[in-house]
Every structure is written in structure tokens, then in C-alpha cells.
Amino acid sequence: MRHIVITGTSSGIGFATVKYLIDRGFFVFGCVRTEKDANELRNAYPEQFSPLVFDLVEEEGIRNSVKEVEKHLDGQPLFGLVNNAAAVVSGPIAHMSKEDMFYQFEVNTFGPLNLCQAYFSLLRGKEGQQPGRIVNVTSLSGEIAMPFLGPYSASKRALMSMNHTLRREFYPYGIDVIEVVPGRVKTGIIEKLSDAGSKYDGTDFEEPMRKRMESAMEMREFGLEPEVISGAIHTALTSRKPKYRYVKPDLYFKGYRLPTMLPARMIDRVLGKQMRLLPSFLRSK
Amino acid sequence: MKHILITGVSSGIGYTSAKYFIEKGFHVFGSVRKEADAQRVKSELGDSITPLLFDVVDEAAIAKAVEMAKAKLGPDENLAGLIANAGIHIPGPILHLSRDDMRNQFEVNVFGALSVIQAFVPLMRKTESQKPGRVIHVSSTSAAIPLPYSSLYAATKSAMHSLCDTLRRELMLYEIDVIDIYVGPVKNDMVSKVSIYAERYKDTDYYHSITARLENALKNTIPKGLTEREVAKVLHDTLEKAKPKHRFAVNKDWFNTWFLPNILPIRLLDKILAKKLQLRPEDFAANKAK
Numbered sequence: 001m002r003h004i005v006i007t008g009t010s011s012g013i014g015f016a017t018v019k020y021l022i023d024r025g026f027f028v029f030g031c032v033r034t035e036k037d038a039n040e041l042r043n044a045y046p047e048q049f050s051p052l053v054f055d056l057v058e059e060e061g062i063r064n065s066v067k068e069v070e071k072h073l074d075g076q077p078l079f080g081l082v083n084n085a086a087a088v089v090s091g092p093i094a095h096m097s098k099e100d101m102f103y104q105f106e107v108n109t110f111g112p113l114n115l116c117q118a119y120f121s122l123l124r125g126k127e128g129q130q131p132g133r134i135v136n137v138t139s140l141s142g143e144i145a146m147p148f149l150g151p152y153s154a155s156k157r158a159l160m161s162m163n164h165t166l167r168r169e170f171y172p173y174g175i176d177v178i179e180v181v182p183g184r185v186k187t188g189i190i191e192k193l194s195d196a197g198s199k200y201d202g203t204d205f206e207e208p209m210r211k212r213m214e215s216a217m218e219m220r221e222f223g224l225e226p227e228v229i230s231g232a233i234h235t236a237l238t239s240r241k242p243k244y245r246y247v248k249p250d251l252y253f254k255g256y257r258l259p260t261m262l263p264a265r266m267i268d269r270v271l272g273k274q275m276r277l278l279p280s281f282l283r284s285k
Numbered sequence: 286m287k288h289i290l291i292t293g294v295s296s297g298i299g300y301t302s303a304k305y306f307i308e309k310g311f312h313v314f315g316s317v318r319k320e321a322d323a324q325r326v327k328s329e330l331g332d333s334i335t336p337l338l339f340d341v342v343d344e345a346a347i348a349k350a351v352e353m354a355k356a357k358l359g360p361d362e363n364l365a366g367l368i369a370n371a372g373i374h375i376p377g378p379i380l381h382l383s384r385d386d387m388r389n390q391f392e393v394n395v396f397g398a399l400s401v402i403q404a405f406v407p408l409m410r411k412t413e414s415q416k417p418g419r420v421i422h423v424s425s426t427s428a429a430i431p432l433p434y435s436s437l438y439a440a441t442k443s444a445m446h447s448l449c450d451t452l453r454r455e456l457m458l459y460e461i462d463v464i465d466i467y468v469g470p471v472k473n474d475m476v477s478k479v480s481i482y483a484e485r486y487k488d489t490d491y492y493h494s495i496t497a498r499l500e501n502a503l504k505n506t507i508p509k510g511l512t513e514r515e516v517a518k519v520l521h522d523t524l525e526k527a528k529p530k531h532r533f534a535v536n537k538d539w540f541n542t543w544f545l546p547n548i549l550p551i552r553l554l555d556k557i558l559a560k561k562l563q564l565r566p567e568d569f570a571a572n573k574a575k
Contacts, residue, residue, distance in 0.1 A: 059384055092455055093399070093403075093448065093451050093452055093455055094403055094406060094452075094455060094456065095403070096399070096403075098344065098396050098399075098400060101395070101396045101399065102388075102392075102396065105391055105395075105444075109387070109391075109440070109444075110384055110387045110388070110391075113379065113387060114384055116379070117379065117380055117382075120380060142447060145447045145448075145450035145451045145454070146451075146454075147451060147454045147455050148455070149451070150447075150448055150451035150452070150455070153447045153448075153450075153451060154395070154444040154445070154447040154448045154451070155444065156447075157443045157444055157446060157447035158391075158395075158440040158441070158443050158444040158447075159440075160443060161428070161431045161436075161439050161440040161442075161443035161444075162379070162431075162436055162440050164431040164439075164551075165379060165431045165432070165433055165435070165436035165439060165440075166379060166436070167555065168431075168432075168433045168555055168558055168559065168564065169378055169379055169380065169433050169434075169436070169491075169564070170380075171555060171559050171564055171565070171566075172490070172494075172559070172564050172565055172566050172568060172569040173566070173569075174566060204458055204459075205455070205458070208458075244551045244552055244555075245551075264450070264531050264532070265531060268453060268454055268457060268531075271454055272454065272457045277454060277455060277457045277458050278457060278458070279457065279458060279459070279460050281458065282458050282459070
């Protein structure tokens, strides 16, 4: 049986991917932060599933999870590690605290790197075994930085960079590292955004920030089904000759080709107008 | 009088740029971490530099420096530019780097750079007679082409790439422009600093490969690099230009270190790099057998 470790399985892409992989005959270790989430998943998937409870900001929890998986594998190699879990820190970058920046990167960048290190031996396997693969789920925000998603976009862009160096440094061990880049996904990060709204009242960014939240809530029903990303993750894990990255935009032309093709200064103006970030908005206050 | 702030002026690009801007008639606020460096820089560069004593990771010290700079600026004067130059490079194979290495690398190059920008933005707003200031981030070509053993450094520069985009878009409100410059290899003493680190990985599989990478840098990359003065000129021209590009690369060996790696299919580039840096499975096996 092929075994996969995947992080962030309590909701969204992670939750969908657990089912997707179980349906295709995998045994899945799903990482969650609370016992409650673990129990819910246990009840939903009585077979081919085992939860791992730890927080990505704690190294000890990560190390303990490796021991648990190793015991379960009992000499079999680990087929894949999927770094999917992410947090979203949102707000105007001019007022972002260092604490918030740290938290964003601890979860989205340092955590996944730490997992790559911790699961390295299990992925490498023993002499004669086929080494496993790593799949890092990043985001199109890493390519197209939207206002008020500064910390999130930067943490994902950093992970994109690490994806290259990981792939190059793990190459001699036969461990391939593949990136999956989702665009907007239904029931995705929007659910995690809601609490950031009023924190920046009283700053010059109060109105643009509120506008941003409103449009995010309006857009919550739009986007890809999480299963589309699960499919890309499955391909990355199983394809005989995988690409180095799979980009899955929600709208191929409008959401990906156009913004990465147009001059950046032009996009600045479009976004500035949309999000009330042009200097004239400040003057008119 | 035009004022700018340059972080990390004790040596390297920061020092040379401070000197260059002074020659062009600027008054420079230059950040240094040590009192001794503050005095040295002052005695070498004269009255046109005001050393600011702060480490980019120390928010309280940055706040004090802002007050100092504010007192020095005349009424109706602002900061014409902020050059976010200070940075560190923690090299090594990812497998053997610690979470604290990650934290340190990002705290200086990303969170620290952001703290400085946040703190000095109020001084860059336009005044009655002066245009709004510009932020220039000194990045690296490794943001586009991340090389083995520079993973954390490259990742911080990529994170800053994204943050520069966000800053540029959000600071439009204040008409403060943000420019991200990918600087290629520079002829300086960085390599002698990093060569010591190879010994730390003597007992790992990566040792021979790290040595190969360093030798390649010493023999090929560094001698063909830019001079610090050339970089300083680019920074100055970018600040003075009416319509600067939001992002660009400055590079000497443009074809080999920029064009080629950016145009080759990634999987092919991986193979070329692996061969050059002895990072193939057969290299590791051969080294083990030795």
C-alpha cells in the first residue's frame, strides 16, 4: 500500500484530498491541529486513514509525528509528503506587526521546510526502495501580489523559491519536489480572512481594507472545486514524469495569463482604482 | 538638500553607495549596528553622513532613529529615498539548516527590511516643495534563479519580491514608489566570509558539492562580477530617474547568469546545475566510495 502524509486536512483542499487519495487506494496520514478535528476525520474515514495531531509552529510535534508514521510504516517507504496547510494573515502592509509576519512565515514557509527535513529519511527509504516525492502547495498569490494579502503572498513566494532549491538539493537522493499552484478555490482562504477587518480602522487604509473584505465575501462562491487541486496533487505524486509545477488558475486567461503578461505598472493602476488605493482617494477624504 | 537613508553602510554596497550619493550632493542617513562603525563611517565620509545606530531587527532602536532623522530634516524637507540594502546570507544545505537559521535569515532580510520601511514611510510623504520619496530594495538575481546552498537567502529575496509588489500597490496611496533591483554577483569579500562555512558540513553528503560551488564562485562568478561602484551608480540613477522600472536586473555576465538560466526549461537547468555542482546520485555514490 502507498502511504501519504498530508498537512492541513481539517478543511478545504486538504480535506478534499484525503478523500480523493483514499478513493484511489492510498493510505493517508492527515495532519490537523486539534483532537476534535482528528476525531471528525477518524469517523469520516474509518479505514486507510490515520490522523496526526500537531501544530506546524512546534518542532517537537513534527518530530513526534515522524515517529508515529515510522512505526506504522514498519519498514515500508513513505510514498509522498504533501505540504498543504497554510494560514492567511491579511491587512495593510504598512501597519503589519512583526509578530503577524513571523506567524505567517512560521506556518506557511518554515513549517513546510521543517517537514521536508523531518520526513527526509522516510521519503528516502532504504536501499533498493523507490524514494518518495514531496508536493508543496503554494498559491497564485505568490505570482500576483494582491493588496492586503502581503504577508500571505510573500510567504508563498518564499516557498516557491524553496521549491527550486529543495528539488535541486534532493535530486541526488532521488526525491522529487513538485509544486502545485492553485488559484482561487471555493471555501478557501476567504473563510480565514473575516477576523482581520476592523483591526486597521482609523488608518488611511480603513476604507480600502473594508472594500477588499466586501469583495472577498462576494467572491466566496466563485472559484475552483477543491477536488481540482486534489487531482493535480495526485498527478504530481503518481505521474511517471511529473512536471516541476502544476498551475491551476480558476480563470486561466483573466486570473493568470493576463495579470502575469500585462506590464506591472498597468496592473497597479487597475488594482489601485478597484481597491481605492490611488492618491486621489486619500485627498478626497 | 536631498536626504536619503541607506541601511547597512558599514561595508560593501551600502558603504560604497553612501559615498557615491554624497559625491552627488546628497545628505545620507546610514544605518550601522556598532558604535565603532558609526565613528569610522563618520570620519571617513565626513559631515554629509549621519550614522544611525540600529539593527534592522530592533524595532525600538529603529523608532529612535526615526526621531533622530526627523530632528535633522528641515521644515518642509523629506526623505527622497530609502535604500533597503542591509542583509545577511545564511548558507548551507536545507537538510542541515535549523529552524532558527530560517528565523534569523528572514528576520533580517524580510521582517527587518519591512520594519525599516514602515518606520520611515511617514518621513517620505511629499511636502509643500518636495516630491514623495522612493523605496529601493537591493535584491539579488537569486530571487529569480535560486541556487543550492543559498536556499534561505534566495527565499528571503523572493519574499521581498512579493512584498515590494504589495508595498508598491498599497503605498500608491502616498505616491511612494517601490523599486526592486536584482543585483547580480558583485566583486567583494562575501566569498571569503562564506568559505569558512563549508567545513561545517564536512561530515555530510553535500561537502564535495559545496566545495565545488564555492570554487566555481571564486573562479568564474566573482571575477566577472559587478563592482560596488557600478551598483551604487544604478541605485543613484534609479532614484533620480523620472520613470524608473518597477523591477530590473543589473548583471555583468548577462548571457550566462541571467538570460540562459531564465530561458532554459527548468528540468534541463536542474540537470546542468546538478552536473556542475556534483549534485547527481552518481556523484554522491562516488564520494561515498572514496
